[in-house]
Amino acid sequence: MRIFKFGGASVKDAEGVRNVVNVLKTVGHENTLLVVSAMGKITNAMETVVKSYFENKNELNTAFEEVINYHNDILSDLFPNDQHPVYGKVKDLVEQVKGFLAWNKSPKYNFVYDQVVGYGELISTTIISSYFEEVGLKNQWLDVRDYIKTDDNYREAIVNWDLTQKNITENIDRSSLNITQGFLSSDDNNFTTTLGREGSDYTAAIFAYCLNAESVTIWKDVPGVLNADPRYFEKAELLNRISYREAIELAFYGASVIHPKTLQPLQRKEIPLHVKSFVNPTENGTTVVKGKGISPNVPCFIVKKNQTLMKLSSLDFSFIVEDSISELFKLLHDNRMKVDLIQNSAISFSVCVDNKFNNLDNLLKTLKSKFKVTHYEDVSLYTIRHFNEEAIASLQNGREVLVEQRTQETVQLVVR
Structure with a gap:
């Protein structure tokens, strides 16, 4: 069985949906499971719905209208007959979101986020599955939440592999074309959970692992991994x-083409991962397999924007030792900071973090009560794998380097 993943860029409009059909007709669609993301930037639009719900309910209807109008434009293009059953299905999904927000009593942002944002995937796969049927591609629409089970760590859920394996093995027809959602899962109480932003690749890997798939293909708007x-x-x-x-x-280090969690389950069963272009589906693209290094062997550049660099030192110039470092990491963990670089000396500790849960102010307040703190927001972290001096010089040109760190294979620069 093959697993195909199509991201939001591949289904951002009606033409994109038609192109997915062309890809399947070109490379085959038997014994295939499709994992599909929300259309275009709809995940961002659904995040706006959540933000409006918590911060300004007067804007909630406007936020919903953006989501509804976007999908209606695609529906009217793909299904000129507005009496087609798919219109009712999409309307029902929208009403489910509105209903949840009407009766919800939970003040927990991450819980509400997971119950709302994933409707982008549910709507996109409903539209695409219906269009497949319209053009003669018989398929089975699956609600991924019935298959991938997790804990209740909303927005960063941890997979229950045993239960997920059982659900997938026992309930999926391997002989047909299946279509399901990326990013989503559910907990023991059947509340929706999510696997982390950009988690659709990980969804594909989970299905591949549980189905012993022959391969996973991620279809992108680029020729492969660059x-x-x-x-x-x-x-x-x-x-x-x-x-x-x-x-x-x-x-x-942050290469955006492949989700960090995706590779581990594939490696355990040595399932090849292909990254290919949905524009030119017959081209080879990139293959990730067991072996050594990269081909061709060239420097690889990765950049993470909008990072925060914190430089800490002890208030009394004492050493920063194990107890201090342990406390620092607990604070970073408690504030859900993604740590991207660490550098320490006898009396100082530098850390570059991604403040994606907006807990920086709380963290800084605590740190400043215990350490001398200098911090820089909106910095960029550049990483070069297989670096040479020319590659480093190309990044340093005209930029202020705040931190530099080198190992045998990798150099990292925090710049502003």
Whole structure:
């Protein structure tokens, strides 16, 4: 069985949905399970709905209208007959979201987020499944929440592998074309959970692992995995082949093409991962398999924007030792900070973090009661794998380097 993942860019409009059909007709669709994301930037739009719910309910209807109008434009293009059953299905899904927000009593942002945001995926797969039927691609629509079970750590749920394996093994027809949602799962109480932002790749890997799939293909709007993000770097090169280990390194440092959690279940069963272009589906793209390094062997550039760098030192110039570091990491954990770089000396400790849960102010308040703290917001963290001096010089040009850290294979620079 093959697992295909299509992201939001591939289904951002009606033409994109039609192109998915073309891809399937080109490469085959038997014994295939599709994992599909929300259309275009709908996840962002659903996040606005959640934000409006908590911060300004007067804007809630406007936020909903943006979501509804976006999907209606796609529906009217794909299904000119507005009496088609898919219109009712999409309307029902929208009403489910509105209903939840009307009766919800929970003040917990992350819980509400997971119950609301995932409707982007549910709507997109409902539309695409109906369109497949319209053009003769018989398929089975699956609610992923019936299959992938997790704990209740909302927005970063941990998979219950035993129960997920059982659900998938016993209930999926491997002989048909299946379509399901990325990113979503559910807990023991059947509340929706999510696997982390950009978690649809991870969803594909979970199904691949549980189904012993022959391969996973992530369909992108780029030719494959490039050695640099073309939005930020000129002359990006295609990497033809990457080892699991190297891909995990690149994902850890923030390469956006592959989700960090995706590779681990694939590596355990040595399931090949292909990253290919949905624009040119017959081209080879990039393959991630067991082996060594990358081909071609060129420097790989990764950038993380909007980071926060904190430099801490003890108030009395005493050493920062195990007890202090342990306390620091507990504070980072409690405030859900994603740590991307650490550097320490006898009396100082520097850490570059991603403040994605907006807990920085709380963290700084606590840190300043215990340490001398200097912090820099909106900095960029650049990582170069397989670096050379020319590659480093290209990043340093005209930028202030706040922290530099090197190992044998990798250099990291925090700049502003």
